[in-house]
Amino acid sequence: MADVPTRSPLAPRRTVHAGDGVAWLESASLPADHAIVTSLPDASELPALGPEGWRSWFVEAAERACRAVADEAVAIFYQTDVKRDGRWVDKAFLVQLAAERAGSGLLWHKIVCRVAPGTTTFGRPAYAHLLCVSRGLRLLPGQSSPDVLPVPGAMTWPRAMPLEACAAAARFLLAHTRCRAVVDPFCGLGSMLAVANAHGLDAIGVELSRQRAERARALALPAA
Template identity: 55%
Template sequence: MHAADALQWLPANPLPLDAAVLTSLPDVVEFRHRDTQRWREWFLAAAELVVRSTPPTSAVVFYQTDVKRDGVWIDKAFLVQQAAAAAGARLLWHKVVCRAPAGQTTFARPGYAHLLCFSHTLRDAIEDATPDVLPELGGMTWARAMGLAAVRTAVAWLRDRAGARCLVDPFCGVGTALAVANAMGLRAIGVERNAGRAEKARQLRVE
């Protein structure tokens, strides 16, 4: 677990070849400036760096929830896809995770989150397909956490289909993905800029 800025840490620390990445980049409300255009540029650059840092024979999964701000829908799956294309990776799958039951109206955030998986060289054969619509997020360790059920799905895929033995989350928050990975038999490496959350990530354990 590293209490550091991922944008500096990733270029200086090549990931182990048996590592895959699962991460969730911060929303604009997590920045003091709250300027959507500045955040969008930061997000694109950060996502591209994450994809470029992923070992070429492995994969990276982004877990992102869109937001609605000032009457405009900010589609983070679209931003992640732009960043991955700039880094030369291909989309292997795109799942939606229900945050609310189908048919229910939601307001500031949509009723689903995205899980998108990219790789430079891996491919996902048609016969290996897994469900595209996940019925629930699962429990959350804090308000901005990834849902535990969604994380388990992503980690299982990275372990069983991408051969990962180590899980890296460079924006790990309180360490949800790292704790799930450990519980599922993988080593884990986390980076988090906020010292308090980095400390919580060192402690977090899940079943």
């Protein structure tokens, strides 16, 4: 079983493991107060799989993430579509397919504007998806929040979750769940981990690149 630290009563903790995120999820038993907030790698980051192999890998990895959290906890995914051979690969659909296989339901689906509305983009759309799923949690109408994030916020590197999307996820966890620790099994340079800590949440990351894992341990948010 992977080492899963408990929440500190004093200051938020950050633990980053250098390793494979899917393998870590297979070995981890997440406590009830842990949520997953992550962005799964695109096919361009896993070229050896090929397009169809990547699609299968993506759905299986997202399903594992959904199953890893407790019934009343949540898994949140930030994903940007990509165009391949003149067709869009809809990652929101793939996340929901994985969630359905895991017995999870969609609590909300937000659009994160990557550029100003009305801008024409090529290869990737002007928006990204932010989806939250859970097996047991339900939200009342009065717990709704804006469906569109018009400003994504800064990005610590080109593949990062933008900081405002990270903050929206952290605020939701604090307001509507009992989750007080964030797990990102594909953490990159640790944007979500740093934002979680800034909101008083513990953070656990897994990153295949040892160099990026080391940087994720030390990442500090830019000054406001």
